Amino acid sequence: MNPLVSDPFVDFLLRDVLDVDALCKLPAFKSHSRETIDPWFAACRRVAREVLFPSYRAIDSEPPRFEGGRVFVHARMHDAWRELVGLGAISAVSELPLTVTTLSSAYLMAGNCAAYGFAGLTAGAAHLIEAFADEQLKATYLEKMQSGQWTGTMALTEPHAGSSLGDVTTRARPTDSGHFLISGAKIFISGGDQDLTENVVHLVLARIDGSPAGSKGISLFAVPKRRPSTSLGLNGGVTRLEDNDVQVSGVIHKIGWRGLPSLALAFGDEGNCHGWLVGAPNQGLRCMFQMMNEARIMVGVNGAATASVAFHESLAYARERKQGRAIGNPDINSPQLPLTEHADVRRMLLRQKAIVEGSLGLLGLTARYADVAMHGVDEAEKARAKLLLDLLTPIAKTFPAEKGFESNALALQIHGGYGYSSEYLPEAWLRDQKLNTIHEGTSGIQALDLLGRKVVAGGGAALMALREELEVELGRAKFDVSALRSAADRMVELTGALGARGASGDLDGMLGHSSDFLEAMSVVVVGWVWTRLANAVASRDDDFARGLRAAAQYWLRTEVTRVPALATLCESAERSYLELKESWL
Numbered sequence: 001m002n003p004l005v006s007d008p009f010v011d012f013l014l015r016d017v018l019d020v021d022a023l024c025k026l027p028a029f030k031s032h033s034r035e036t037i038d039p040w041f042a043a044c045r046r047v048a049r050e051v052l053f054p055s056y057r058a059i060d061s062e063p064p065r066f067e068g069g070r071v072f073v074h075a076r077m078h079d080a081w082r083e084l085v086g087l088g089a090i091s092a093v094s095e096l097p098l099t100v101t102t103l104s105s106a107y108l109m110a111g112n113c114a115a116y117g118f119a120g121l122t123a124g125a126a127h128l129i130e131a132f133a134d135e136q137l138k139a140t141y142l143e144k145m146q147s148g149q150w151t152g153t154m155a156l157t158e159p160h161a162g163s164s165l166g167d168v169t170t171r172a173r174p175t176d177s178g179h180f181l182i183s184g185a186k187i188f189i190s191g192g193d194q195d196l197t198e199n200v201v202h203l204v205l206a207r208i209d210g211s212p213a214g215s216k217g218i219s220l221f222a223v224p225k226r227r228p229s230t231s232l233g234l235n236g237g238v239t240r241l242e243d244n245d246v247q248v249s250g251v252i253h254k255i256g257w258r259g260l261p262s263l264a265l266a267f268g269d270e271g272n273c274h275g276w277l278v279g280a281p282n283q284g285l286r287c288m289f290q291m292m293n294e295a296r297i298m299v300g301v302n303g304a305a306t307a308s309v310a311f312h313e314s315l316a317y318a319r320e321r322k323q324g325r326a327i328g329n330p331d332i333n334s335p336q337l338p339l340t341e342h343a344d345v346r347r348m349l350l351r352q353k354a355i356v357e358g359s360l361g362l363l364g365l366t367a368r369y370a371d372v373a374m375h376g377v378d379e380a381e382k383a384r385a386k387l388l389l390d391l392l393t394p395i396a397k398t399f400p401a402e403k404g405f406e407s408n409a410l411a412l413q414i415h416g417g418y419g420y421s422s423e424y425l426p427e428a429w430l431r432d433q434k435l436n437t438i439h440e441g442t443s444g445i446q447a448l449d450l451l452g453r454k455v456v457a458g459g460g461a462a463l464m465a466l467r468e469e470l471e472v473e474l475g476r477a478k479f480d481v482s483a484l485r486s487a488a489d490r491m492v493e494l495t496g497a498l499g500a501r502g503a504s505g506d507l508d509g510m511l512g513h514s515s516d517f518l519e520a521m522s523v524v525v526v527g528w529v530w531t532r533l534a535n536a537v538a539s540r541d542d543d544f545a546r547g548l549r550a551a552a553q554y555w556l557r558t559e560v561t562r563v564p565a566l567a568t569l570c571e572s573a574e575r576s577y578l579e580l581k582e583s584w585l
C-alpha cells in the first residue's frame, strides 16, 4: 500500500526540526500538545489512506457532469466529502498551528487532491470571512462553512484578467438595503458548483461603481449561490434559501484535478445577484494578499504531496520490477535484478526523495515562520519571522510545483513503458501536478515577486536574515558545505548587483532573468533545508539517517554546484529573449 507521505519523515520533521512542542507553548496554541496533534495525524492518515486514495482513480476517470445548469460530482466524492467534514479538515485549519496543518494536509492532498480541494477552498473562503467580514456576515456564513454544510470558493479570475487582477471588471452596484448588486463573468472557479451541499459561498473580487481603476479599486464580496432570504440577526439561523442569480455558464475540461469542477460562472445575468462587502471598500486585493502567504504555502504543499505519492509508487515498483543484470555480468542465466540495483534508477529515486522531502522541509519551516509571525510573543522574533516568511513564500510555492513536476516525470520514467499508460497512476499525478505552477500566481509571477520585491525590500533585510539562518546550519554541519556557502554568498552579491541595476532604471537588466534567479535561490534555500535535516540526524547511524545524509549530499554536490552558472546568467543579462521580436518567431 502506498503510504502517500512518509510517516517517519513527517514525525522527524515535526519533532526534531520544527520543534512543534515549543510552538505549542505559544499562548495561541496552548490547548495543543502531542496529545492532540498525534491523534490528529492518525485521523488524517486514516482518511487519506482508507477513503481518499482508494477513490482517486475512479474520481479522476469520471469528471463531474454538467446537466440542466447544475454540476454533479462523482458518487464517491460524496463519501470523501463526508469523511473530510467528519475529520474536521475545514475547521481544524483555524485552530491548529499552520506548521501542523501544512504537514497533515499533505496526506489528504496526496490521497486525492481534488477531494481535498473542496475542503481547502472552503477553509480559505471561511478564513477570509472570519478575518474581514462584519459580525452579521460572520453569523450567517462562518459556522455553515466550517461545519461543511456550505462550501466556499475563491472567484477572482475573469476571462481577460488572470495574472493581472487589477483588470477585474465584475461590477458591484450599491443599494439602499446594505447589499450590492453583482454582475460579471468569472472563469476557472474551482468548486463553483456541486451537489455535495445545499449552498456555495463565492468570495468574489469586483469593482464598486465609481472606484478607481486598477488594483486600488477592487473590493471583496461574499456572494452565495443561494441567498438567505431573511434578516438573520447575530445568532444566524438561516431559515430559507433563495436563488441568487449565479449561473454556471460552462465547465472547463481539465487535464488534472478532474474530480473538482472548475467552472465559468455568470453573476447577475438577471440583475438579481446580491453580494455583501467583506472588508473595507477598495481593499479587496489587500484582504486577499493577507491570506496569500497561506494560500501559496498550500499550493506548495500540493506540489510536495503530488510528488510524494508518485515517489512512493515508483519506489515500490522499482523494488519489485526485475529487469536486466549488473554492468559487466554477461551470464544470461543469472536472475534479473530489481530496478533498484541499477545506478540510474537510484539516481531517479534519490532525486525524487531530495525534491519531495526537501520541499516538505521547506514548507514546514515556512509555515513555522508564519505561525511565529502571527502568534509569537516576542516582537523582534515576530518581525524576523515575518521577514523570512515573505521571502520564502514565493520559493515555497514554486519550488515544489516546478521541481515536483520533474519529480513526477521521474516517477513515470521509472515505470518505463507501463508508466506511459493509464493503467498505472504516475501519469495522473503528472497531470495533477502541472496546475501548481499555474494557479495562485504562475511561476513567472512568483519570480518577479521574489526578485522585484522580496529580496530587495528594506535594503535586502530579509535576504540577510536568511543568510544568517543559513550560516547557523553551515556552522553546525560536520560535512562539506563549502559549495553551499559560496553559492549563498554569490546570491547575496548578485542580488545587490541586480538591485542596483533596477535602481538605476534598467528594469529589464534587473528582472530579465527573474526565473533563473528564482531557480538559483530555490536551490540554495533547499540546500539550507537539507543541511538542516542532515544536521538533525548527525548523531544517528540508522537507515533513515543515512538516507537523509545521502539526499543532502546529492543536493549539495549536484544541484548547488550549478548555482554559479545560473548566477552568471542572471548577471550577464543575456539578451536573446529580451531583444526578441515576436515576428521573428
Ligand SMILES: Cc1cc2nc3c(=O)[nH]c(=O)nc-3n(C[C@H](O)[C@H](O)[C@H](O)COP(=O)(O)OP(=O)(O)OC[C@H]3O[C@@H](n4cnc5c(N)ncnc54)[C@H](O)[C@@H]3O)c2cc1C
Pocket: 153, 154, 155, 156, 157, 159, 160, 161, 162, 163, 164, 187, 188, 189, 190, 191, 254, 257, 262, 435, 438, 439, 440, 441, 442, 443, 444, 445
Ligand atoms: C484548474 C484551474 C483551477 C483554477 N481555480 C481557480 C479558482 O478557484 N479561482 C480563481 O479565481 N481562479 C482559478 N484559476 C485561475 C488561475 O488562477 C489563473 O489561470 C492564473 O492566475 C493565470 O491566469 P491566466 O490563466 O489568465 O494566465 P495569464 O495571466 O494569461 O498568463 C499566461 C502566461 O503569461 C505569463 N504572464 C502573465 N502576465 C505576466 C507578466 N506581467 N509578466 C510575465 N509573465 C506574465 C504567465 O506567467 C503565464 O505563463 C484556476 C485555473 C485553473 C487552470
